[in-house]
Amino acid sequence: MERLETTYMGLTLKNPIIVGSSPLTSSLDKLKKCEDAGAGAVVVKSIFEEQIESDAKRMIAGSDEFLVHADAQTFVEESSRNYYIDSYLSLVEQATDALDIPVIASVNCTSKGAWLDYVERFSEVGADALELNKFILPTDPSVEQGEILNSYYEVVKAARSICKFPLAIKMSSQFTSLANVVKTFDKMGVDAVVLFNRFYQPDINIKTLTIKPTINLSDPNDYYQSLQWTALLSAYLNCDICASTGIHSAETLVKMLLSGAKAVQVCSAVMKHGHAIIGTMLEGLLRWMDEHDANTFIDFRGKVAHKRMDDPSHWERAQYMKSLNVEF
Numbered sequence: 606m607e608r609l610e611t612t613y614m615g616l617t618l619k620n621p622i623i624v625g626s627s628p629l630t631s632s633l634d635k636l637k638k639c640e641d642a643g644a645g646a647v648v649v650k651s652i653f654e655e656q657i658e659s660d661a662k663r664m665i666a667g668s669d670e671f672l673v674h675a676d677a678q679t680f681v682e683e684s685s686r687n688y689y690i691d692s693y694l695s696l697v698e699q700a701t702d703a704l705d706i707p708v709i710a711s712v713n714c715t716s717k718g719a720w721l722d723y724v725e726r727f728s729e730v731g732a733d734a735l736e737l738n739k740f741i742l743p744t745d746p747s748v749e750q751g752e753i754l755n756s757y758y759e760v761v762k763a764a765r766s767i768c769k770f771p772l773a774i775k776m777s778s779q780f781t782s783l784a785n786v787v788k789t790f791d792k793m794g795v796d797a798v799v800l801f802n803r804f805y806q807p808d809i810n811i812k813t814l815t816i817k818p819t820i821n822l823s824d825p826n827d828y829y830q831s832l833q834w835t836a837l838l839s840a841y842l843n844c845d846i847c848a849s850t851g852i853h854s855a856e857t858l859v860k861m862l863l864s865g866a867k868a869v870q871v872c873s874a875v876m877k878h879g880h881a882i883i884g885t886m887l888e889g890l891l892r893w894m895d896e897h898d899a900n901t902f903i904d905f906r907g908k909v910a911h912k913r914m915d916d917p918s919h920w921e922r923a924q925y926m927k928s929l930n931v932e933f
């Protein structure tokens with residue numbers, strides 16, 4: 606399998622398949638299972654910024670004592686925060702001890718909050734990198750686009766200044782000026798961008814007229830947006846691209862590498878079909894390489910990226926006449 610070796614954020618991966626942050630990576634046993642199935646790296650299930658703050662607030666809300674004992678309030682806030690952080694750091698530490706593949710810690714944040722105080726500790730417990738998942742749903746009509754963008758830039762800037770080890774930002778595709786935003790993160794010195802995150806989208810239960818939470822797994826056709834943007838951006842960035850969303854087969858994996866991804870993340874495919882799909886995808890990649898006389902995939906990585914095409918216009922078309930005029 607040495608032919609499948611890749612570098613991602615300066616880390617050496619034995620192959621380009623990373624199991625993404627999800628319930629598949631929430632405990633030591635599960636992380637080990639990903640390694641045993643052949644994954645090249647794992648992203649641990651995220652610790653949420655709200656998780657760090659919320660428990661303390663709930664405890665304080667339930668007791669009048671904290672209104673008169675300000676010290677007690679601080680104590681509860683700190684100890685609760687430490688509870689979540691400590692158990693998360695402990696999981697990362699155990700994983701880095703037990704696994705031979707890189708272990709990437711993950712923080713899901715919305716602001717420049719208390720989580721920034723803990724960034725260095727991720728590295729101290731052995732995390733090979735940090736993946737930052739920042740997303741705010743821009744629901745407030747009075748907040749202008751520039752303000753929202755700035756909040757992303759501030760968080761990434763702050764994280765970059767503290768984080769002395771590899772840093773990735775997991776992106777949403779929902780930016781008006783996506784290429785410019787990615788390039789700005791690149792200029793800020795992130796080591797990788799993960800294109801793209803997939804979001805929880807609530808549904809309605811029409812019997813009870815209530816909001817129904819959904820586990821929003823991707824389907825094999827959900828990869829096009831990630832593929833297009835990987836191809837459009839890969840040759841223009843200094844940082845690496847990790848493709849994510851809808852990668853369910855060796856064919857899609859090959860396409861992502863051809864478009865310039867250094868690695869890919871998989872979640873839904875493993876949740877739907879089991880861990881064996883990782884091996885199946887790697888075998889398929891090797892078979893494809895044999896058929897195309899590629900000794901390593903450095904030979905073909907990025908060959909179909911926008912910048913490398915004689916006619917790159919196909920990657921740029923959002924409404925392509927030929928495909929929209931198909932007869933049914």
Ligand SMILES: Cc1cc2nc3c(=O)[nH]c(=O)nc-3n(C[C@H](O)[C@H](O)[C@H](O)COP(=O)(O)O)c2cc1C
Pocket residue numbers: 625626627628650651711713738775801802803820821822823824849850851852870871872873874
């Ligand atoms: C049940 C579930 C939980 C997830 N939890 C997280 C998380 O904690 N942090 C994160 O960055 N992404 C999380 N994700 C997003 C995945 O890491 C991944 O980006 C997304 O599912 C798209 O990849 P896929 O098409 O291979 O599933 C979660 C996804 C699912 C389905």
